[in-house]
Amino acid sequence: MTNLLNQQIELQQYLRLVNLAVGYHGRALISGLNESVCKGELIVIVGPNGAGKTTLLKTLAGILTPVSGEVVLGEGLTLSEISYMPQSPEIETLVPANVSEIVSMGIVHGRSFPGIIPAGGHQKIQAVLERLSLEALSKKPFYTLSGGQKRRALLARALVSNPRILICDEITTGLDPEATAEVVASLKKLIGSNEVAIICSTHNPEHLISAASKVWEISNGTLNTIELKESFPRDVKTKNTTKHEPR
Amino acid sequence: MNPADEYFLRTLLVSLFVGVGTALIGVHLFLRRLLILGLVMPQVSLLGGLLILWITPLLRFTEKETQGGQTDSIWALTFAGALIASIPIAFWIGIKRHLRGLPIEVILGTVYVLGVGGSLLLIALGPHALDHVPKLFQGQILAVTGWDLIILMATLGIASAFLIANHRTLFAVGIDSEFTLAIGHHVTVYETLFLTTASVVMSVASVTVGPALVFAYSVCPVLGAWFLSQSVKTFVTLALLFAAVCGTGGTVIAFELDLPVGSIQLVVLALGTITSGLLSRWLFHVSWHR
Numbered sequence: 191m192t193n194l195l196n197q198q199i200e201l202q203q204y205l206r207l208v209n210l211a212v213g214y215h216g217r218a219l220i221s222g223l224n225e226s227v228c229k230g231e232l233i234v235i236v237g238p239n240g241a242g243k244t245t246l247l248k249t250l251a252g253i254l255t256p257v258s259g260e261v262v263l264g265e266g267l268t269l270s271e272i273s274y275m276p277q278s279p280e281i282e283t284l285v286p287a288n289v290s291e292i293v294s295m296g297i298v299h300g301r302s303f304p305g306i307i308p309a310g311g312h313q314k315i316q317a318v319l320e321r322l323s324l325e326a327l328s329k330k331p332f333y334t335l336s337g338g339q340k341r342r343a344l345l346a347r348a349l350v351s352n353p354r355i356l357i358c359d360e361i362t363t364g365l366d367p368e369a370t371a372e373v374v375a376s377l378k379k380l381i382g383s384n385e386v387a388i389i390c391s392t393h394n395p396e397h398l399i400s401a402a403s404k405v406w407e408i409s410n411g412t413l414n415t416i417e418l419k420e421s422f423p424r425d426v427k428t429k430n431t432t433k434h435e436p437r
Numbered sequence: 438m439n440p441a442d443e444y445f446l447r448t449l450l451v452s453l454f455v456g457v458g459t460a461l462i463g464v465h466l467f468l469r470r471l472l473i474l475g476l477v478m479p480q481v482s483l484l485g486g487l488l489i490l491w492i493t494p495l496l497r498f499t500e501k502e503t504q505g506g507q508t509d510s511i512w513a514l515t516f517a518g519a520l521i522a523s524i525p526i527a528f529w530i531g532i533k534r535h536l537r538g539l540p541i542e543v544i545l546g547t548v549y550v551l552g553v554g555g556s557l558l559l560i561a562l563g564p565h566a567l568d569h570v571p572k573l574f575q576g577q578i579l580a581v582t583g584w585d586l587i588i589l590m591a592t593l594g595i596a597s598a599f600l601i602a603n604h605r606t607l608f609a610v611g612i613d614s615e616f617t618l619a620i621g622h623h624v625t626v627y628e629t630l631f632l633t634t635a636s637v638v639m640s641v642a643s644v645t646v647g648p649a650l651v652f653a654y655s656v657c658p659v660l661g662a663w664f665l666s667q668s669v670k671t672f673v674t675l676a677l678l679f680a681a682v683c684g685t686g687g688t689v690i691a692f693e694l695d696l697p698v699g700s701i702q703l704v705v706l707a708l709g710t711i712t713s714g715l716l717s718r719w720l721f722h723v724s725w726h727r
Contacts, residue, residue: 252618273620274619276615284467286666286671288668290668331668348616
């Protein structure tokens with residue numbers, strides 16, 4: 191697999207899955223994945239419960255180790271440019287953190303010691319809060335928010351470091367139609383900027399399908415790709431790629 | 438300075454350092470849903486301290502007892518034993534917490550029972566060197582002296598400085614470890630460093646003020662602050678303030694009334710927590726009626 195590290199891949203590709211198999215404890219849930227994720231794409235992952243959607247997303251985010259194969263990052267991309275929005279965040283309802291503090295979690299970079307907010311970090315937090323219409327809620331405790339507001343706050347946390355790849359797990363699960371519309375509008379706004387690639391699993395693809403470029407349908411351990419848009423430039427070559435190692 | 442003033446000052450310093458250091462650990466344990474570790478680790482630390490006193494030939498130093506009820510050598514030796522026992526147990530609990538299997542409460546409960554059972558057995562069988570240990574259970578703070586006091590303050594000072602310097606990362610890891618891992622933090626490294634720091638603080642505190650007071654300092658300031666907080670910043674500030682006020686207040690009251698310092702601090706901590714809970718309810722009613 192290491193020979194793939196130096197192979198030429200297209201500039202617009204942010205992520206490439208090479209013979210990837212994902213699962214737990216050496217047992218593959220999905221295998222034979224050879225896909226790519228390009229700049230400006232929204233990829234919607236669908237499939238029944240237990241199909242392996244979350245496992246795939248966690249592997250792409252570097253939380254889980256691939257069973258086999260590898261995930262290759264595009265030129266100039268580093269692991270810190272991938273951000274992840276979990277399905278059910280571990281944030282305990284009793285933790286008295288306010289929205290601003292939750293969002294600031296996304297801006298403390300892993301390599302910094304001690305972990306401090308870098309210069310300009312507070313402006314970034316303010317900007318992302320405004321972008322997702324959360325300024326008025328910034329001082330409210332996270333546990334007092336509605337379901338839709340919580341998802342938007344978590345989206346803000348995932349976006350505050352200006353990631354180039356955003357991975358969202360079940361982004362609209364448990365939300366009422368109004369909250370779903372809020373979150374979907376935020377995602378579409380993001381896709382409109384054309385700077386970020388989004389990979390998003392959902393049980394309600396109808397909300398996202400109009401903005402999606404591809405649908406990855408997972409079933410019986412395999413992934414089928416349904417192309418919805420063909421407008422992504424794929425003609426410029428790059429020189430270096432980075433192997434995506436789980437942390 | 439007369440000996441009584443010096444004894445008071447030493448006890449006050451110990452109370453403040455132990456109270457604030459343990460409360461800071463308690464805040465991080467709360468964010469990790471591991472507050473019960475504040476009950477288990479001091480007991481394990483004490484067992485480790487007792488075991489090393491039981492097996493070491495240095496027991497002869499007990500003749501040089503000081504005003505606080507123990508010798509410098511005994512305190513340092515007990516601290517070393519507490520560290521040897523608590524650090525591996527903390528790592529083991531940390532690993533088991535992230536693996537599937539028995540619920541963590543079952544493991545912690547079992548470790549606690551073993552810690553208490555072992556400690557009580559060793560005290561019952563113990564030679565003269567263990568005489569000071571029941572005083573810890575009675576709520577007496579053993580005011581350490583000389584180099585031991587410096588070691589205690591340096592240990593708690595360094596541990597607290599580490600926690601404060603890395604508070605953002607440690608909070609992020611404690612609140613949502615998966616997200617923190619995804620954005621590039623070395624979660625395992627930070628968790629290991631935190632658990633080591635927690636073990637060191639719990640060990641030094643347990644052999645000085647006893648397991649009951651360590652548990653109280655890791656829980657009461659955290660709960661008292663939680664009642665009144667709407668942000669992590671306020672939560673941490675109030676918890677540390679709560680610990681410092683209870684440590685000072687408890688020591689002063691105990692010296693004024695000539696009562697065991699530890700017992701009085703336990704009462705002050707409990708009353709402070711209850712007061713904080715009542716105050717939060719009153720504030721809620723006031724804001725509701727507005």
